Amino acid sequence: MSGNLWTETEARRAGLQRSMEREGLDGVLITQNVGLYYFTGSMQTGYLFVPVEGEAVFYVKRSLARARAESSARIEELGPFRGFGARLAEDYPDVFGKKSPAIGADLDVLPAQTFLRLKEAVPNADWKDASALLRRLRSVKSPYETERIRRAAQAAASALEDGLSRLREGMTELELMAAIENSLRLQGHIGIMRMRGYNQEIMTGMVAAGEAAAEPTYFDGPAGGRGLTAAAPQSSSLRPIRRDEPILLDIGCCIDGYVIDQTRTAVIGRLPDELMRAYETAEAIMRETESALRPGAIPERLYARSLEMAKEAGLSEHFMGFGADQVRFLGHGIGLEIDEWPVLARGFADPLEEGTVLAIEPKFTFPGFGVVGIENTYRIAGDGFETLTLSPEKLYVVVG
Amino acid sequence: MSGNLWTETEARRAGLQRSMEREGLDGVLITQNVGLYYFTGSMQTGYLFVPVEGEAVFYVKRSLARARAESSARIEELGPFRGFGARLAEDYPDVFGKKSPAIGADLDVLPAQTFLRLKEAVPNADWKDASALLRRLRSVKSPYETERIRRAAQAAASALEDGLSRLREGMTELELMAAIENSLRLQGHIGIMRMRGYNQEIMTGMVAAGEAAAEPTYFDGPAGGRGLTAAAPQSSSLRPIRRDEPILLDIGCCIDGYVIDQTRTAVIGRLPDELMRAYETAEAIMRETESALRPGAIPERLYARSLEMAKEAGLSEHFMGFGADQVRFLGHGIGLEIDEWPVLARGFADPLEEGTVLAIEPKFTFPGFGVVGIENTYRIAGDGFETLTLSPEKLYVVVG
Structure with missing residues (x-):
């Protein structure tokens, strides 16, 4: 050791x-x-x-x-x-x-x-x-732990870049996912990601496009994805990726025990206007959350503010899943497991401490059309926060 | 559905x-x-x-x-x-x-x-x-279930062939594992394999070479492997694969919910004599087990006979792990989970029934040198058994 x-x-x-x-x-x-x-x-x-x-x-x-x-x-x-x-x-x-x-x-x-x-x-x-x-x-991470999350962030950023360079119209979700997973694995991803919740499972995140990304599932996250079978009803499917639809790239990996979780939205061509507006709302929620993100911030208040902003945008029903399948949080702790504490959700009233690491993931689901959103991992720092995610935050418009 | x-x-x-x-x-x-x-x-x-x-x-x-x-x-x-x-x-x-x-x-x-x-x-x-x-x-499988295990066997056989065609001296265990996983994933592997046992985890099996394969671990199987980190202490590592040492290819995948588990041993060059003799003993145990494998056979007797044969060969201490780290079984049921019933172990005295699917895995561990062995998945059939594993059973001698 x-x-x-x-x-x-x-x-x-x-x-x-x-x-x-x-x-x-x-x-x-x-x-x-x-x-x-x-x-x-x-x-x-x-x-x-x-x-x-x-x-x-x-x-x-x-x-x-x-x-x-x-x-x-x-x-x-x-x-x-x-x-x-x-x-x-x-x-x-x-x-x-x-x-x-x-x-x-x-x-x-x-x-x-x-x-x-x-x-x-x-x-x-x-x-x-x-x-x-x-x-x-476990919610407060040491420098030793944060360093490992940083390495995972590096692997995820590099795998996303590699994946996007291979993205072509007509390839399946699974083909793109497999390319990203291969890149992650060669960078030292241990081959599994751990979740604490009973019956919760996660692959290496998911690539999901259009209406397949918007299919509801048991997975305790805002977007589950169609998956390959009812025996694994989440993540990527064999659906081909098409033009002018949102492609959700929710990528995780586990390096030396520590996980990262990040999401970027891409499109080959152009997003429909309503989805573009929702993507911009996700960005606005991210900026608003960041403006309050520091030691002392109250998790449930950050969540409540995101609900308000989704409502102001007329997007309440689409926020963090759709309708009955919405999840009731904006983000979650992350470390050795994907689903650590604190959760940015009602009932989490203890102030954030320096060293806490959080994945924050405003997303909007449109059944029949797709999911758009962002997920970054942050460390709560002395006077605010530090973004651990390394992939540039933007809508990735790809020629494909 | x-x-x-x-x-x-x-x-x-x-x-x-x-x-x-x-x-x-x-x-x-x-x-x-x-x-x-x-x-x-x-x-x-x-x-x-x-x-x-x-x-x-x-x-x-x-x-x-x-x-x-x-x-x-x-x-x-x-x-x-x-x-x-x-x-x-x-x-x-x-x-x-x-x-x-x-x-x-x-x-x-x-x-x-x-x-x-x-x-x-x-x-x-x-x-x-x-x-x-x-x-x-769950131990007796229907034709619907067996059909899915067959598909998983096909994917594993094809991925093994693909992997062996890329095997070169000096490549790392992880590089070969990643190539095999990529092939499995593109064939529809769901991206995870399920185990029922508390704290048990499995990647997509493992590629492990020489002394790294022989390193003991918590994993409830005869060979664990070094792994990438103490935070995932099993399966493939960054160790380069060398000439004249055993390469253990224990490959699983999960298709439409059902898993397969198979092991083949390969070598670039030539196995040391003692390991070659152990490999041949594993083959002999496999043939002897097959000769008794039918409805009515008693799991714990199959295990007891394998212990006898290991002893006759003077290999007791090396059988199914080494010394204190030995596991006390010869095989296990397999289906939706890797570690199903029955186990070929003491205490499993109920006769095998037609339709039971079992992975049988005689292996020998030599600390400092490596692991050799075989694993096939079988279905208990009317008058005997049917081998579901499709990869030819042999020592794979590779030019590399």
């Missing part, structure tokens, strides 16, 4: 301990691969126990050798799962000697079956849902 | 009802995207309730429009989650009018947080873990 990540994961565990103390937790058990990586530097299979005071132990099932090489936390072999409670009691007598210690876990991702087994294996623990605490901790 | 899938998903729900009756369940709630698709033909977000008798309802949150277009089960809008219990009680008075109806759910994948909310929303249900029941149902 690089010295940076070693020091950093130690500091993250210390930060977790401070949060636990504030929230009255005696310990936290991290079970999810992304959480394990975040707090130890290793993604091997096992459980990380962090007591409110003292040293954490990463109990590893497999691969012990790899965990020992990667983790900044002390490694122990997990051993038989039914003995895990006794093991914890032995290693942490101060915690599990209590009558009913409050133990937090990442219950938003831990499957119920494993949770029920944990309850049996560690019978005196009073289990608490630590999901919100963990998501809040 | 095609007429086939309509009839088929109806039949699957009827099969589920027969299983529920046998196991004394009053109803089953399906929450996972793959399960929803399997039983309705639609992967939109919501909950499918199947009563032991009568009509199922798919309560959909988003997208209703798309679910209505895709699902063979009746669609209702989900509405506010806190009202879901009352809604079920109203729609299924015979079930929820009981004092404590036994309701199964897919607890192996449902997050604990959502499970705890469901327990509150549907207070009189006696929740049961239906994971095993659901996995058993």
